[in-house]
Amino acid sequence: MRVLLSAYDSRGGVEPLVGLAVRLRELGAEVRVCAPPDEEFEKRLAVVGVQMVPTGKSVRELVTGKTPATPGGVPRRAAELVAAFYDKVSVAAEGADVLVATGVVPAVAGVKAVAEKLGIRYVYASYQPVTLPSPHHPPIARPGKPLPPDVTDNRALWEQDAKDAQAVFGEAINSHRESIGLPPVDNVRDHVFTDRPWLASDPVLAPWQQPAELDVVQTGAWVLPDERPLPAELVAFLDAGTAPVYVGFGSIPMRDPEDVARVAIEAIRAQGCRAVVSRGWADLALIDDQDDCFVVGEVNHQALFRRAAAVVHHGGAGTTTAATWAGAPQVVVPQGGDQPYFAGRVADLGIGAAHDGPIPTVESLSAALRTALSPETRARATAVAGTFRADGASVAAKLLIDAVS
Structure with missing residues (x-):
């Protein structure tokens, strides 16, 4: 055949x-x-x-x-x-x-x-x-x-x-x-x-x-199931401290990637968390040389998301599915298309937060992260991951x- x-x-x-x-x-x-x-x-x-x-x-x-x-x-x-x-x-x-x-x-x-x-x-x-x-x-x-x-x-x-x-x-x-x-x-x-x-x-x-x-x-x-190993440098970063918050917007170009990276990292730091920043097609980059942030390119999302405290993303079907399967709490910042739908599903299922609108501020993203990082959301994300087909x-x-x- x-x-x-x-x-x-x-x-x-x-x-x-x-x-x-x-x-x-x-x-x-x-x-x-x-x-x-x-x-x-x-x-x-x-x-x-x-x-x-x-x-x-x-x-x-x-x-x-x-x-x-x-x-x-x-x-x-x-x-x-x-x-x-x-x-x-x-x-x-x-x-x-x-x-x-x-x-x-x-x-x-x-x-x-x-x-x-x-x-x-x-x-x-x-x-x-x-x-x-x-x-x-x-x-x-x-x-x-x-x-x-x-x-x-x-x-x-x-x-x-x-x-x-x-x-x-x-x-x-x-x-x-x-x-x-x-x-x-x-x-x-x-x-x-x-x-x-x-x-x-x-x-x-x-x-x-x-x-x-x-x-x-x-x-x-x-x-x-993705069996590819994570890069050694990323594994060393993950092992060196508490679980980080991942932020990435996949194939979305984003209008002001420098500001998006700044807002995301400042909001993550405000929760006392480290950050893993995915370059994606927006070409996000780190905003300084502090050792609490790490930038990645193409990596095994399944393995990385299992080690993340939360996943901040745009709400594409692929990323939402991967994060849900991994049991990672999510913050969805929808940019258009089907992404508002997946933002709503994440919120309705109690496995994360739906950001209101496509342009986050430090304050708005911090509020969403507080929801995603709560023990209740983590428990719910783990439970839903257990039902994933x-x-x-x-x-x-x-x-x-x-x-x-």
Whole structure:
């Protein structure tokens, strides 16, 4: 059996495919992954011996580029993405039995077109429930299409979201479909999601609520135990004192990284804690040469979070999942997208605090840290970690094997 996995996303969107790929190989499948041509993705997949096919432009360059993305540039980028993923996946999927796609709509539409042309089974997967239509939550606004403030009915908002997705991506996707001999679609969102999407999230952290129109298959989060050792210098820092507070914002560039680092370190020090600062795509750095702070690049989050007093982060699906699995109390400072949802879930579960807004101050972050560092929050985080379903990738791999068989 051959499986092709595809994502156009940041690290948090590619990492779950690593877990799924490994579990598929354990069941005897051949696996390839189409992902952005960022060096960190290639290195991560190389560690587990999975072939990666670089596809599309660098996500890191797009996110951190000097020329900010604008809504007016979305149609052009959409056209580039759908064509790039169609072209690459068409070749990489030779002999494949199933295609699994996740990430942004244009890239997924390119994969879906390959499935149609070649007659290959297709599965769409999301890492969070809030991107899937449901009466229980509103959609996330599309580029340049803010949600109407006077509409509060979720069903009406999702109907508008389908129209917005068509307005933003429809022309690019349908022009490409016409060029390869496929008919146009009048609802690109539902076309790529299908009526039976998969939800690769932990059912306690990010559950799918019923009743709902979609027949969602929730597999659990696609995680993989990370056996990579922590750098020796980091281990020495951890061993030299009390558990530190980790702060990092992953692939979020942040508007003023110097001020963000200053605020975070001052707020952590105000709680009498040491700090581990992750550079991330914002390129955070230390603010002085005191020995109570340590800066890291790419490291094993699972191992590090297990040794952290708390984890301060942006609320991406990947980081929230890793911190929850590790039993680390969290402070989520959401920047956009699905991050406010995960901030709310962390607060609702009692495993941390949701910061109010994307820009922390020393005072606001200190208040959130006091909640996260309390014994009650630590106990609750440990309890929720005990319920975490770590077999999601195995469940998904077996479903794929069974479906093809």
